[in-house]
Amino acid sequence: MANVTLRNVRKTYAGGFEAIKGINFDVGDGQFCVLVGPSGCGKSTLLRMVAGLETISSGEIDIGGRVVNQVEPAERDIAMVFQNYALYPHMSVYNNMAYGLRNRGMKEPEIKTRVEEAARILELGAMLDRKPRQLSGGQRQRVAMGRAIVRQPKVFLFDEPLSNLDAKLRIAMRVEIRKLQRRLSTTSIYVTHDQLEAMTLADILVVMNGGQVEQIGNPLDIYQKPSTTFVASFIGAPPMNLMPLRSDELKSQLTGDARVDQAGILGIRPEDFAISDESVTGGVALGLTVEAIERVGAETFVYGTRQPEAQAVAANPGELPPGEVIVRIPGAVGPGIGERIRAVAAPDKLHLFTADGRQRVGD
Amino acid sequence: MEKSVVFNNRLLPYLLLVPQLIITFVFFYWPASQAVRQSFLREDAFGLNSEFVGLENYQSLFADPGYYKSMLTTLVFSSLVAALSLSIALLFATQADKNLKAAGAYKTLMIWPYAVAPAVAGVLWIFMFHPTLGTLARPLRWMNFDWNPLLNGTHAMILVVMAAVWKQISYNFLFFLAGLQSIPKSVLEAGAIDGAGPMRRFWTITFPLLSPTTFFLLVVNVVYVFFDTFGIIDAVTGGGPAGATTTMVYKVFADGRLGGDLGGSAAQSVVLMVIVIALTAVQFKYVERKVQY
Numbered sequence: 306m307a308n309v310t311l312r313n314v315r316k317t318y319a320g321g322f323e324a325i326k327g328i329n330f331d332v333g334d335g336q337f338c339v340l341v342g343p344s345g346c347g348k349s350t351l352l353r354m355v356a357g358l359e360t361i362s363s364g365e366i367d368i369g370g371r372v373v374n375q376v377e378p379a380e381r382d383i384a385m386v387f388q389n390y391a392l393y394p395h396m397s398v399y400n401n402m403a404y405g406l407r408n409r410g411m412k413e414p415e416i417k418t419r420v421e422e423a424a425r426i427l428e429l430g431a432m433l434d435r436k437p438r439q440l441s442g443g444q445r446q447r448v449a450m451g452r453a454i455v456r457q458p459k460v461f462l463f464d465e466p467l468s469n470l471d472a473k474l475r476i477a478m479r480v481e482i483r484k485l486q487r488r489l490s491t492t493s494i495y496v497t498h499d500q501l502e503a504m505t506l507a508d509i510l511v512v513m514n515g516g517q518v519e520q521i522g523n524p525l526d527i528y529q530k531p532s533t534t535f536v537a538s539f540i541g542a543p544p545m546n547l548m549p550l551r552s553d554e555l556k557s558q559l560t561g562d563a564r565v566d567q568a569g570i571l572g573i574r575p576e577d578f579a580i581s582d583e584s585v586t587g588g589v590a591l592g593l594t595v596e597a598i599e600r601v602g603a604e605t606f607v608y609g610t611r612q613p614e615a616q617a618v619a620a621n622p623g624e625l626p627p628g629e630v631i632v633r634i635p636g637a638v639g640p641g642i643g644e645r646i647r648a649v650a651a652p653d654k655l656h657l658f659t660a661d662g663r664q665r666v667g668d
Numbered sequence: 669m670e671k672s673v674v675f676n677n678r679l680l681p682y683l684l685l686v687p688q689l690i691i692t693f694v695f696f697y698w699p700a701s702q703a704v705r706q707s708f709l710r711e712d713a714f715g716l717n718s719e720f721v722g723l724e725n726y727q728s729l730f731a732d733p734g735y736y737k738s739m740l741t742t743l744v745f746s747s748l749v750a751a752l753s754l755s756i757a758l759l760f761a762t763q764a765d766k767n768l769k770a771a772g773a774y775k776t777l778m779i780w781p782y783a784v785a786p787a788v789a790g791v792l793w794i795f796m797f798h799p800t801l802g803t804l805a806r807p808l809r810w811m812n813f814d815w816n817p818l819l820n821g822t823h824a825m826i827l828v829v830m831a832a833v834w835k836q837i838s839y840n841f842l843f844f845l846a847g848l849q850s851i852p853k854s855v856l857e858a859g860a861i862d863g864a865g866p867m868r869r870f871w872t873i874t875f876p877l878l879s880p881t882t883f884f885l886l887v888v889n890v891v892y893v894f895f896d897t898f899g900i901i902d903a904v905t906g907g908g909p910a911g912a913t914t915t916m917v918y919k920v921f922a923d924g925r926l927g928g929d930l931g932g933s934a935a936q937s938v939v940l941m942v943i944v945i946a947l948t949a950v951q952f953k954y955v956e957r958k959v960q961y
Contacts, residue, residue, distance in 0.1 A: 358857050379863040391854035395876045404872070405862035452862070 307369030307459035314364035326516040335490040341503035342513035384453035385462040392437040399433040423451040463495040534662030564667040569660025575633035577654035587652035607632040706934035725935040742915040746893035757840030765848040782838035790903025793831040821912025847881035
């Protein structure tokens with residue numbers, strides 16, 4: 306039971322490369338914090354700094370009221386689940402879980418109780434004598450989890466623990482991890498590049514980009530009010546449509562809006578569009594030519610292009626090609642390819658950003 | 669499950685095996701069988717005639733206290749060399765595996781001694797430790813230490829052990845380093861988080877995961893100390909003083925080549941061959957069981 310606080314944490318490598326550029330956040334006791342961002346954004350490095358596997362160049366990391374900058378990983382009272390599980394290949398499942406307890410001088414009967422309890426929770430009871438190589442990917446993952454929970458640490462750290470599993474298992478394990486964490490109510494920090502994992506697991510979501518925090522908050526708040534265009538296009542799939550407000554056609558539709566003077570980019574989520582001929586007061590209507598259609602069953606994604614003069618927004622990961630707009634409509638019926646459609650969005654569904662995309666305009 | 673290749677031509681697979689078989693036959697089976705044949709014969713003093721004497725060569729061999737002495741010498745020499753060269757190489761490899769600044773240069777320098785021929789290595793060591801000429805023997809004498817490998821059997825043994833170990837460390841180092849680098853870093857990090865200090869991590873994680881390498885090197889090193897150290901012993905001590913460094917393989921050479929007792933020498937080499945084969949078999953049967961693949 307502990308909270309984890311990061312105060313202006315930085316990491317500079319010997320060559321002068323700054324991987325982490327001053328990060329502040331606080332994970333409350335028992336909360337599940339997810340660090341999400343594209344590869345190379347520094348999220349794994351940050352987690353390894355919390356674990357004590359990477360040094361901290363400046364700033365402070367505080368676990369349960371104790372600054373741990375100079376504390377060895379073993380003394381930080383944390384447990385970590387690695388991406389490749391990092392099981393001890395020469396030890397049985399039982400010994401994999403017992404190793405950390407033995408190192409701390411725990412008595413064998415107590416170790417046995419704890420390992421068997423963990424094995425029961427994770428349904429590993431029948432596999433305690435097996436070696437890791439005799440297990441499937443999902444089973445190995447559970448052993449890695451078991452190794453973390455037997456220790457009953459103050460903090461769990463997860464480094465993309467599900468990325469080596471297939472899609473179906475990943476979803477199942479995602480739910481398992483969330484349930485387990487709720488039950489044990491152990492403070493957790495979880496690193497992923499998968500925005501869906503991030504949205505579903507997090508109490509607090511930290512969106513990172515280029516070694517900096519883009520936005521921190523409740524996942525739904527971040528989804529509903531992304532503070533930068535990076536967050537807007539990274540959180541949510543398919544990504545938010547971002548359009549420059551240079552063309553008079555868009556700007557003229559927004560004349561009543563007080564925010565429009567400071568704004569340079571308009572963002573609308575695909576699901577906030579409706580295909581309709583009616584106009585919405587204060588809203589936006591786009592004329593689109595349908596180029597492609599994806600029918601997933603419960604919903605349909607319509608890819609359309611706006612007028613050819615539509616111009617490019619600075620390219621960010623996950624962003625759409627210039628002039629392309631995605632519209633998400635429920636059900637399996639929709640327009641045909643080549644058809645002209647009119648996509649409209651209500652005024653409360655509009656997100657406005659400054660021209661550099663670094664700031665949200667208005668609420 | 670390994671895939672087996674299917675050849676269309678029935679002769680081709682045999683043809684492809686021929687070069688290897690020829691080499692094994694010419695350089696192993698033929699000389700080995702000659703040695704076995706020779707061990708049942710006795711040659712006269714002029715090498716003109718030889719007669720079949722049955723097991724007489726073996727009988728006189730096992731009645732010779734000098735032979736038991738050479739066995740003991742071999743036991744001391746080989747266990748010292750194998751143990752020292754393996755453990756020192758492992759120590760060096762674990763150091764080189766850390767992210768040191770000059771790791772590249774360090775590794776290159778570590779590997780060089782392996783390129784030196786055994787006899788040359790022996791000569792280098794005698795230059796360093798010759799009681800009157802040796803550059804390193806002089807400081808020893810200043811410290812009032814009566815260093816003399818030419819007269820003192822223990823000193824001579826220390827000298828050949830040092831030379832043989834020095835020569836073999838490079839080879840062992842190379843394999844240990846490769847073995848260490850194949851251990852995933854995250855497993856050791858997991859160990860660190862699990863509360864194991866560096867030493868405990870080494871003995872409970874690194875060392876067991878290194879066991880396939882260690883086992884392979886043990887087999888190779890035993891063969892090395894039994895046979896390949898001949899050049900070093902010949903150059904450094906010539907088996908002396910008073911047979912203090914006469915290992916079994918050196919005695920084969922000394923009795924056969926220098927002493928002219930071909931039959932006795934052949935019997936010795938047969939015994940030596942049997943010992944090495946038995947040792948290797950034992951290693952595979954008992955030690956390999958403890959290896960973690």
